[in-house]
Amino acid sequence: MNGQNGGPDSVAAKMKVAAVEIEGALDNLLPRSDGPEGRLYEAMRYAVLAPAKRLRPILVLAGADLFNVSRNSALRVAAAVELVHTYSLLHDDLPCMDDDAMRRGQPATHLKFDEATAVLAGDALLPLAFQVLADPDTHADAGVRAELCLDLAQAVGGHGMVGGQAIDLAMQQGSANIGTITRAQQLKTGALIAFSAESGAILAQAAPQLRHALHAFSHDLGLAFQIVDDLLDAEGEEAAMGKGVRKDAAAGKATFVSLLGADRARTQAGILASQAVEHLEPFAANGEFLRSLAQFVVQRNR
Amino acid sequence: MNGQNGGPDSVAAKMKVAAVEIEGALDNLLPRSDGPEGRLYEAMRYAVLAPAKRLRPILVLAGADLFNVSRNSALRVAAAVELVHTYSLLHDDLPCMDDDAMRRGQPATHLKFDEATAVLAGDALLPLAFQVLADPDTHADAGVRAELCLDLAQAVGGHGMVGGQAIDLAMQQGSANIGTITRAQQLKTGALIAFSAESGAILAQAAPQLRHALHAFSHDLGLAFQIVDDLLDAEGEEAAMGKGVRKDAAAGKATFVSLLGADRARTQAGILASQAVEHLEPFAANGEFLRSLAQFVVQRNR
Numbered sequence: 002m003n004g005q006n007g008g009p010d011s012v013a014a015k016m017k018v019a020a021v022e023i024e025g026a027l028d029n030l031l032p033r034s035d036g037p038e039g040r041l042y043e044a045m046r047y048a049v050l051a052p053a054k055r056l057r058p059i060l061v062l063a064g065a066d067l068f069n070v071s072r073n074s075a076l077r078v079a080a081a082v083e084l085v086h087t088y089s090l091l092h093d094d095l096p097c098m099d100d101d102a103m104r105r106g107q108p109a110t111h112l113k114f115d116e117a118t119a120v121l122a123g124d125a126l127l128p129l130a131f132q133v134l135a136d137p138d139t140h141a142d143a144g145v146r147a148e149l150c151l152d153l154a155q156a157v158g159g160h161g162m163v164g165g166q167a168i169d170l171a172m173q174q175g176s177a178n179i180g181t182i183t184r185a186q187q188l189k190t191g192a193l194i195a196f197s198a199e200s201g202a203i204l205a206q207a208a209p210q211l212r213h214a215l216h217a218f219s220h221d222l223g224l225a226f227q228i229v230d231d232l233l234d235a236e237g238e239e240a241a242m243g244k245g246v247r248k249d250a251a252a253g254k255a256t257f258v259s260l261l262g263a264d265r266a267r268t269q270a271g272i273l274a275s276q277a278v279e280h281l282e283p284f285a286a287n288g289e290f291l292r293s294l295a296q297f298v299v300q301r302n303r
Numbered sequence: 304m305n306g307q308n309g310g311p312d313s314v315a316a317k318m319k320v321a322a323v324e325i326e327g328a329l330d331n332l333l334p335r336s337d338g339p340e341g342r343l344y345e346a347m348r349y350a351v352l353a354p355a356k357r358l359r360p361i362l363v364l365a366g367a368d369l370f371n372v373s374r375n376s377a378l379r380v381a382a383a384v385e386l387v388h389t390y391s392l393l394h395d396d397l398p399c400m401d402d403d404a405m406r407r408g409q410p411a412t413h414l415k416f417d418e419a420t421a422v423l424a425g426d427a428l429l430p431l432a433f434q435v436l437a438d439p440d441t442h443a444d445a446g447v448r449a450e451l452c453l454d455l456a457q458a459v460g461g462h463g464m465v466g467g468q469a470i471d472l473a474m475q476q477g478s479a480n481i482g483t484i485t486r487a488q489q490l491k492t493g494a495l496i497a498f499s500a501e502s503g504a505i506l507a508q509a510a511p512q513l514r515h516a517l518h519a520f521s522h523d524l525g526l527a528f529q530i531v532d533d534l535l536d537a538e539g540e541e542a543a544m545g546k547g548v549r550k551d552a553a554a555g556k557a558t559f560v561s562l563l564g565a566d567r568a569r570t571q572a573g574i575l576a577s578q579a580v581e582h583l584e585p586f587a588a589n590g591e592f593l594r595s596l597a598q599f600v601v602q603r604n605r
Contacts, residue, residue, distance in 0.1 A: 116399035
């Protein structure tokens with residue numbers, strides 16, 4: 002830890018400021034009611050507003066900072082991404098899926114509320130994300146709004162996040178090789194991370210080569226993120242992580258760590274993070290926050 | 304039954320032709336794969352392509368027929384609506400929700416496959432609907448595509464379909480009054496029916512008063528539809544319905560039928576259908592198919 006410019010402390014401080022801003026936007030967008038649907042809304046708020054790193058929405062803000070994007074536009078897209086991410090956690094934690102009891106340092110939503118409410122809260126968070134993106138308040142140009150909806154839909158559907166979760170469940174037999182794991186993770190976590198990093202370029206209607214640079218960055222970053230996730234599952238502490246650990250080993254699930262070993266996995270994550278940063282070359286000094294986020298991803302301990 | 308123009312036989316024939324066309328569009332849009340995600344795609348196809356009335360997508364086509372909308376645009380929106388409707392059935396049938404074993408004349412998806420696959424298939428169908436709507440192939444004008452996404456998102460989210468399902472679950476204590484039931488059903492089934500009937504006007508960028516007429520039509524039609532649904536649950540046969548019956552009574556759930564009695568409920572559905580048809584006056588003869596659909600909704604036996 003050091004306090005120099007660009008060092009871990011200043012990255013952590015920048016991330017904290019961004020997270021607070023994002024949480025304010027989420028609080029405004031999430032519904033409230035005293036009616037019979039109030040319990041549903043309460044569950045949505047419980048899951049979304051729990052303490053969290055907010056890595057994906059922070060990536061949205063950092064990507065938008067590369068361009069001349071209004072803070073309101075960037076924050077709305079950031080919030081939409083976090084709504085989708087939280088929906089995926091709600092459904093992944095269900096007893097019929099990964100059956101997780103703890104999430105974000107608190108009981109999973111299906112335990113705090115009930116299973117039906119957890120399913121429905123996820124089912125309401127996903128369309129809320131599209132509602133936010135398609136709203137004229139997000140961007141004056143309807144072409145940008147439609148593209149955001151199209152790209153998010155592709156990132157989270159059967160050829161994206163949900164397809165990755167399906168492969169992940171199929172892999173719990175333990176027989177997967179590194180190619181299958183890489184593909185599953187690119188879909189399961191990589192696709193939404195890519196949307197997060199690229200959305201600023203969509204908002205700015207940036208040149209295709211700049212968007213491609215961000216895509217390449219997020220591709221490497223997403224894999225590095227997942228390898229570190231596997232390492233933290235194998236080596237981390239439940240209290241620090243805010244969720245159950247040793248889940249992969251208990252499930253006999255093939256992961257980057259079980260196939261590569263912890264040391265090679267750690268080396269690989271570092272290589273990927275360095276590779277990711279190289280793709281930011283076109284942005285020169287403007288890419289500083291994104292660069293430090295890539296370092297955060299491999300150095301994080303939760 | 305008679306074969307005169309506009310009589311039940313000709314409506315049934317028109318609906319059958321439209322259903323075949325819609326099923327062709329769905330077949331084209333649904334993914335296939337031999338990879339590890341193939342099981343997910345198979346479950347999506349199993350649920351969507353099962354024999355069904357296709358009432359909501361047929362409403363889209365009938366609404367689009369009022370205007371000069373291309374068949375391709377109308378069919379894509381119709382397919383999107385059916386994808387969303389099927390996703391809602393998949394999740395409503397889950398053990399933690401309504402726990403239904405039969406749907407569309409075949410075992411529910413969570414029984415034919417497994418619970419996790421049923422959750423994920425629903426989770427993949429919803430974004431596929433937004434992907435279809437946001438795709439430039441649906442409409443050349445991005446403003447129309449963004450509006451379709453925005454309106455669908457509102458119709459199916461926490462202030463729409465999912466909110467209605469949450470109220471419906473809360474009502475299973477049996478203590479609801481007619482006002483609560485009406486509101487729950489307007490959200491649970493009415494909102495998507497309204498989107499279906501209005502989407503042609505969105506595609507055609509029609510004058511607001513024409514869209515309002517379709518909204519008023521679908522408001523009455525949606526309630527009539529739900530009352531008949533309650534009647535069929537109370538009086539229909541499982542074989543003809545293709546799903547379990549007497550579910551409401553077994554659950555001790557308040558419905559239009561339990562509160563009004565079957566005779567008054569039937570009368571009320573007829574009144575609502577007539578009222579719905581009156582709102583089609585601005586469309587004169589062009590509204591014939593929509594008028595006959597309103598009659599179909601109250602006369603159907605499954």
